[in-house]
Amino acid sequence: MKQIEGGVCAAKGFQAAGVYCGIRKNKSKKDLALIVSEVKAACACVYTQNLVQGAPIAVTKANVADGYASAIVCNSGNANTCNANGVEIATQMCDLLGAALHIPASDVVVASTGVIGKPLDISPIASGIAPLVAALGNNSNAAAEAIMTTDVKKKEIAFSFTVGGKACHIGGICKGSGMIQPNMATMLGFITTDASISPAMLQKALSADVPNSFNMVSIDGDTSTNDMVTILANGLAGNAMITAEGVDFDAFCAALSAVTQYLSRSIAGDGEGATKLIVCQLAGAKDHAGAVKLAKSVINSPLVKCAMFGADANWGRVLCALGYAGVPTDVARISVTFSSKAGSILVCKNGAGVDFSEELAKKVLSESEINIEIQLGDGSASATAFGCDLTYDYVKINGDYRT
Amino acid sequence: MKQIEGGVCAAKGFQAAGVYCGIRKNKSKKDLALIVSEVKAACACVYTQNLVQGAPIAVTKANVADGYASAIVCNSGNANTCNANGVEIATQMCDLLGAALHIPASDVVVASTGVIGKPLDISPIASGIAPLVAALGNNSNAAAEAIMTTDVKKKEIAFSFTVGGKACHIGGICKGSGMIQPNMATMLGFITTDASISPAMLQKALSADVPNSFNMVSIDGDTSTNDMVTILANGLAGNAMITAEGVDFDAFCAALSAVTQYLSRSIAGDGEGATKLIVCQLAGAKDHAGAVKLAKSVINSPLVKCAMFGADANWGRVLCALGYAGVPTDVARISVTFSSKAGSILVCKNGAGVDFSEELAKKVLSESEINIEIQLGDGSASATAFGCDLTYDYVKINGDYRT
Numbered sequence: 001m002k003q004i005e006g007g008v009c010a011a012k013g014f015q016a017a018g019v020y021c022g023i024r025k026n027k028s029k030k031d032l033a034l035i036v037s038e039v040k041a042a043c044a045c046v047y048t049q050n051l052v053q054g055a056p057i058a059v060t061k062a063n064v065a066d067g068y069a070s071a072i073v074c075n076s077g078n079a080n081t082c083n084a085n086g087v088e089i090a091t092q093m094c095d096l097l098g099a100a101l102h103i104p105a106s107d108v109v110v111a112s113t114g115v116i117g118k119p120l121d122i123s124p125i126a127s128g129i130a131p132l133v134a135a136l137g138n139n140s141n142a143a144a145e146a147i148m149t150t151d152v153k154k155k156e157i158a159f160s161f162t163v164g165g166k167a168c169h170i171g172g173i174c175k176g177s178g179m180i181q182p183n184m185a186t187m188l189g190f191i192t193t194d195a196s197i198s199p200a201m202l203q204k205a206l207s208a209d210v211p212n213s214f215n216m217v218s219i220d221g222d223t224s225t226n227d228m229v230t231i232l233a234n235g236l237a238g239n240a241m242i243t244a245e246g247v248d249f250d251a252f253c254a255a256l257s258a259v260t261q262y263l264s265r266s267i268a269g270d271g272e273g274a275t276k277l278i279v280c281q282l283a284g285a286k287d288h289a290g291a292v293k294l295a296k297s298v299i300n301s302p303l304v305k306c307a308m309f310g311a312d313a314n315w316g317r318v319l320c321a322l323g324y325a326g327v328p329t330d331v332a333r334i335s336v337t338f339s340s341k342a343g344s345i346l347v348c349k350n351g352a353g354v355d356f357s358e359e360l361a362k363k364v365l366s367e368s369e370i371n372i373e374i375q376l377g378d379g380s381a382s383a384t385a386f387g388c389d390l391t392y393d394y395v396k397i398n399g400d401y402r403t
Numbered sequence: 404m405k406q407i408e409g410g411v412c413a414a415k416g417f418q419a420a421g422v423y424c425g426i427r428k429n430k431s432k433k434d435l436a437l438i439v440s441e442v443k444a445a446c447a448c449v450y451t452q453n454l455v456q457g458a459p460i461a462v463t464k465a466n467v468a469d470g471y472a473s474a475i476v477c478n479s480g481n482a483n484t485c486n487a488n489g490v491e492i493a494t495q496m497c498d499l500l501g502a503a504l505h506i507p508a509s510d511v512v513v514a515s516t517g518v519i520g521k522p523l524d525i526s527p528i529a530s531g532i533a534p535l536v537a538a539l540g541n542n543s544n545a546a547a548e549a550i551m552t553t554d555v556k557k558k559e560i561a562f563s564f565t566v567g568g569k570a571c572h573i574g575g576i577c578k579g580s581g582m583i584q585p586n587m588a589t590m591l592g593f594i595t596t597d598a599s600i601s602p603a604m605l606q607k608a609l610s611a612d613v614p615n616s617f618n619m620v621s622i623d624g625d626t627s628t629n630d631m632v633t634i635l636a637n638g639l640a641g642n643a644m645i646t647a648e649g650v651d652f653d654a655f656c657a658a659l660s661a662v663t664q665y666l667s668r669s670i671a672g673d674g675e676g677a678t679k680l681i682v683c684q685l686a687g688a689k690d691h692a693g694a695v696k697l698a699k700s701v702i703n704s705p706l707v708k709c710a711m712f713g714a715d716a717n718w719g720r721v722l723c724a725l726g727y728a729g730v731p732t733d734v735a736r737i738s739v740t741f742s743s744k745a746g747s748i749l750v751c752k753n754g755a756g757v758d759f760s761e762e763l764a765k766k767v768l769s770e771s772e773i774n775i776e777i778q779l780g781d782g783s784a785s786a787t788a789f790g791c792d793l794t795y796d797y798v799k800i801n802g803d804y805r806t
Contacts, residue, residue, distance in 0.1 A: 052726030052734050052754075082722055082734075084755045116719025117756040179706055179723065220705040221624070222720075223727035302623040302705070303581065303801055310802025316519025317625075319485055323455030324626035331455050331485075351455075352487045353520040392795045398706055399713025 001161045001255055007140025010158030010171035011194035012236040013038040017135035018146030021128025023077040023120070030146035032128045034097070035072040035190055036136060040107060041234035043069035044203035046210050048227030054079050055086025056110045057228060059094060063106045064230075067199025070107040072190050072230055073097045073132075074147050076175070080112040080120040081225045089120050096126055100133045109230050111188055113149055113175060116225060144173040147188055150397050151177040155266040161255040163248045166239035168195040172259045174229075178272040178398060179222040187267060189214060189229035191259055195252055196235035197242040205253050206231050213260035216292070216385045219271035220394070221300045231256070268386035269369070273393030277369045278308050280385045284376035290327040291383035297325035298372060298385070305390035308370060313338060313361035315347040318372060333377035340367035404564045404658055410543025413561030413574035414597035415639040416441040420538035421549030424531025426480040426523070435531045436549035437500070438475040438593055439539060443510060444637035446472035447606035449613050451630030457482050458489025459513045460631060462497060466509045467633075470602025473510040475593050475633055476500045476535075477550050479578070483515040483523040484628045492523050499529055503536045512633050514591055516552055516578060519628060547576040550591055553800055554580045558669040564658040566651045569642035571598040575662045577632075581622055581675040581801060590670060592617060592632035594662055598655055599638035600645040608656050609634055616663035619695070620789045622674035623797070624703045634659070671789035672772070676796030680772045681711050683788045687779035693730040694786035700728035701775060701788070708793035711773060716741060716764035718750040721775060736780035743770035 008016050014037050018030040043064045047057050063069065073093055080086050090110050098105035112120065135142070144154040158171030176187025197205070206229065214229060235241065242248045269277035280298045285291035298304055301321040307314040315336045322329060336348040342363045347356050364370070411419050417440055424435040446467045450460050466472065476496055483489050493513050501508035515523065538545070547557040561574030579590025600608070609632065617632060638644065645651045672680035683701045688694035701707055704724040710717040718739045725732060739751040745766045750759050767773070 050723065050726040051732055052722050079719070082719055082751070082755050115717075116723060117751065118719075119756070179720075222704055222706050222723060225719075225723050225726060301625055302797070303625050306798055306801030309798065312803050314518075316482070316485055316521075316628075319455050320453065320519060320625060320628050323453040323628060329454060348485070348520065352485050353522070390798055390801075392798050394705070395709055395712060395793055395795050395798060398709030398793075400715050 001159050001258060004158045004160050006138065006158045007144060007156035007171045008035050008173050008190060008192045009138045009140045011169040011192045013194060013234050014192045015136040016139045016143040017132050017137065018139065018142030019128060019132050019135055022124030023075055030142060031075055031077045032125065032132055033074045033143040033146035034132050034136065035143055035192060036101060037070050037232050037234040039234050039236065040068050040070050041232040042067060042197060042199040042202045043109065043230065043232055044199065044206040045228060045230045046206060048224055050223050050225045052082065052225045054081035054112055054226035055083065056080055056090045056112045057226065058087055059090040060109050063094065063108060068107065069109050069232060070103045071097060071101060072109040074111040074188065075125060076113050076147050076149050078112060078114040078118055078120045079116045079226050082117040083119050085119065089122055092122050093125055096129045100129050111226065111228055113147065113188055113226055140171065140173060147173065147175040149175060149177060150272050151175050151270055153270045155263055155270065157259055157262040159255050159258050161251055163195055163239040163242065163251050166237050168237040168239060169193060170195065170255045170259055172263055174263045174267060176267040177270055178219055179224040187224060187227055189263055191231040193231065193233045194235065194237040195233055196237060196239050197233045197252060201242050201249060202231060202233050205256055209253065209256050209260050213257065213264045217264050217268050218296055218299050218385065218387050264386055268388050271388035272397045273391040274388030275391055276308055276389045278372065278387045278389060280372045280374065282374045283382040284378055285381040286379040288381045288383065291381045293327050294322055294325045295383040295385035297321045299387035302390055308365065309389035309391050311362050311365035313347055313365060319348065329376060330378060335375045337373040338364050339371045339373060340364045340369060342367050404562050404661060407561045407563050409541065409561045410547060410559035410574045411438050411576050411593060411595045412541045412543045414572040414595045416597060416637050417595045418539040419542045419546040420535050420540065421542065421545030422531060422535045422538055425527030426478055433545060433549035434478055434480045435528065435535050436477045436546040437535050437539065438546055438595060439504060440473050440635050440637040442637050442639065443471050443473050444635040445470060445600055445602040445605045446512065446633065446635055447602065447609040448631060448633045449609060451627055453626050453628045455485065455628045457484035457515055457629040458486065459483055459493045459515045460629065461490055462493040463512050466497065466511060471510065472512050472635060473506045474500060474504060475512040477514040477591065478528060479516050479550050479552050481515060481517040481521055481523045482519045482629050485520040486522050488522065492525055495525050496528055499532045503532050514629065514631055516550065516591055516629055543574065543576060550576065550578040552578060552580060553675050554578050554673055556673045558666055558673065560662055560665040562658050562661050564654055566598055566642040566645065566654050569640050571596065571640040571642060573598065573658045573662055575666055577666045577670060579670040580673055590627060590630055592666055594634040596634065596636045597638065597640040598636055599640060599642050600636045600655060604645050604652060605634060605636050608659055612656065612659050612663050616660065616667045619787060620667050620671050621699055621702050622791060667789055671791050674791035675800045676794040677791030678794055679711055679792045681775065681790045681792060683775045683777065685777045686785040687781055688784040689782040691784045691786065694784045696730050697725055697728045698786040698788035700724045702790035705793055711768065712792035712794050714765050714768035716750055716768060722751065732779060733781060738778045740776040741767050742774045742776060743767045743772060745770050
């Protein structure tokens with residue numbers, strides 16, 4: 001496996017585009033994205049578990065029920081959620097794109113992200129579809145930009161890998177910066193691959209991957225209404241179609257994981273207002289479910305997040321967050337280490353503080369990527385959660401998001 | 404029932420004190436508090452459900468196991484939690500106070516609040532006990548100040564009420580500003596009354612009250628390791644002892660509720676960095692447990708909290724928080740109204756936005772006390788949760804708490 005350029009256009013037969021169509025007031029920010037496969041592709045999705053779901057999710061679910069799709073269209077600036085005519089608008093988006101691309105509207109995956117509860121006007125999208133289609137090309141970058149909301153950094157990645165002797169490619173883009181605590185789905189993630197794989201195995205690979213990647217990210221504990229990850233696999237790499245578990249499926253899953261792990265870390269590091277990526281590596285738990293709950297509890301604690309912002313080795317807050325996670329744990333066996341490229345420092349052993357250099361701790365915690373390593377001593381299960389610090393800018397961004 | 408002056412000294416036979424003994428560096432901030440009943444009092448407590456519990460909680464549990472206590476001693480500046488010698492120190496605090504007051508050490512309730520995981524030196528407390536006892540008097544104020552950490556406002560209240568024709572009094576103080584999401588207990592709350600009531604009925608009253616008062620407060624979703632509410636009832640009002648349910652017990656519970664509701668709202672309004680008290684009044688739920696979960700989910704959402712800080716009527720975030728609360732709800736029946744003393748404004752009906760004046764919404768949300776009224780239309784259960792906005796100052800306070 002090798003990291004390559006190209007994002008969602010790295011795989012054979014995929015083109016992308018991103019344009020400004022007028023949903024946003026700010027004309028310098030693209031707001032309409034498109035990813036198209038030149039042939040119909042196997043398609044798998046996972047969706048938000050929020051009971052309040054965006055209209056695009058309902059329409060996408062219906063469109064991909066047969067396991068196939070050809071295109072993904074996504075607007076930013078408006079989530080098309082909690083609107084009386086939401087489904088109608090999302091359906092129109094598919095109809096307009098289908099007509100422009102000469103494909104069935106039912107082969108379109110549709111997504112929206114932005115403000116909830118504000119009616120989405122179809123006019124700018126209707127007039128934007130033609131320029132969007134005209135802009136199709138090797139433009140993963142433009143699509144990645146067009147799906148951004150409060151994101152500061154574009155998030156894209158691609159890898160080449162081999163299945164059955166054939167060179168395959170996989171790449172993805174995603175957005176996500178606030179309202180992020182994915183639950184069995186995530187913010188918006190779009191992945192493309194030219195590997196040949198059946199819809200059932202594609203769904204199996206994606207469903208198995210997400211709990212350890214996107215679902216381990218939390219910016220603020222708020223699970224969005226519009227979370228979705230979609231993968232299109234068009235088979236143009238020419239490998240024998242993956243239709244069962246085995247070495248080919250494993251190779252595919254490893255490549256998929258490389259993409260999703262990178263994108264998950266990127267989302268956490270680009271959390272709204274974040275200055276630091278925080279990775280909680282928890283080991284020694286009795287079982288995996290408990291490990292996940294405990295690691296997420298630490299990553300979600302506003303007090304831990306503020307301490308990380310201030311480079312303050314306040315490990316008591318880490319223990320506190322473990323204690324209220326609702327997982328039976330022997331506190332007297334817990335140890336906590338903070339580490340980063342500046343070094344590693346043990347701050348708590350057997351549930352109690354140990355002497356440590358505040359100076360070194362400050363250095364370790366002043367880096368832009370920090371690990372909180374927790375050893376429970378209760379068993380052999382582990383989990384890794386991704387998050388960020390809580391800063392003045394998070395408050396600023398979200399104090400007046402709609403205007 | 405009538406609101407009166409005096410806090411925890413309003414009830415007959417109670418004295419209080421607060422002094423600076425040297426646990427904190429800042430000499431202008433009192434750090435040792437005492438409440439004493441001149442006769443032994445029935446005592447009831449509720450405690451944090453965090454698995455990581457402060458040493459004072461273990462010692463208090465043992466001391467009040469017989470249902471009686473005479474004094475409450477509490478230090479701020481150090482939580483005496485996650486320390487190898489924590490129980491030893493908490494026991495010494497009881498021994499020292501018992502000797503000074505000529506009461507058994509086992510009649511002392513001990514509490515600590517402040518940094519977790521920093522050894523607590525007994526010396527300043529040992530030398531502070533004598534001046535603390537010497538300062539006993541009608542000093543509820545001083546005790547309320549001595550238990551404060553990042554609290555900005557002192558929190559105390561008292562009421563007079565009648566049981567069986569006898570004038571009774573009840574008063575309380577509390578602290579709590581961050582690490583606040585009480586779970587079957589709370590931050591620190593100390594309540595005194597001269598009503599005569601058996602330990603069993605006192606515990607029953609307190610246990611029934613807390614789920615609707617302190618446990619409905621959330622500042623940041625972090626459940627503290629040292630939460631505790633204690634009530635002492637010394638019987639000096641001379642009413643026939645309350646030993647069963649009935650009108651007397653009801654009168655007592657109503658007075659207790661007046662104290663705890665006031666203190667709960669005070670804690671929420673004085674949340675770390677808060678500029679506004681947010682009250683989520685949720686009605687029309689299928690059952691009470693669901694109503695509690697839904698109301699708390701809204702109160703805890705960082706995005707809702709930031710919107711309230713910015714006086715932004717972003718009701719979509721309210722629906723989002725309801726949607727991820729894990730309670731089955733028919734989104735299409737939800738309505739949301741924001742209200743304050745500046746007016747009332749319906750922003751969402753049947754799960755979708757309605758036209759509203761942004762100008763009026765800004766006015767309503769610019770007040771210092773805001774209600775988020777939610778009607779689910781699913782049933783007749785309701786719940787009210789108390790919280791605050793999320794501000795720059797919360798981040799500032801918690802970015803470098805230890806230094």
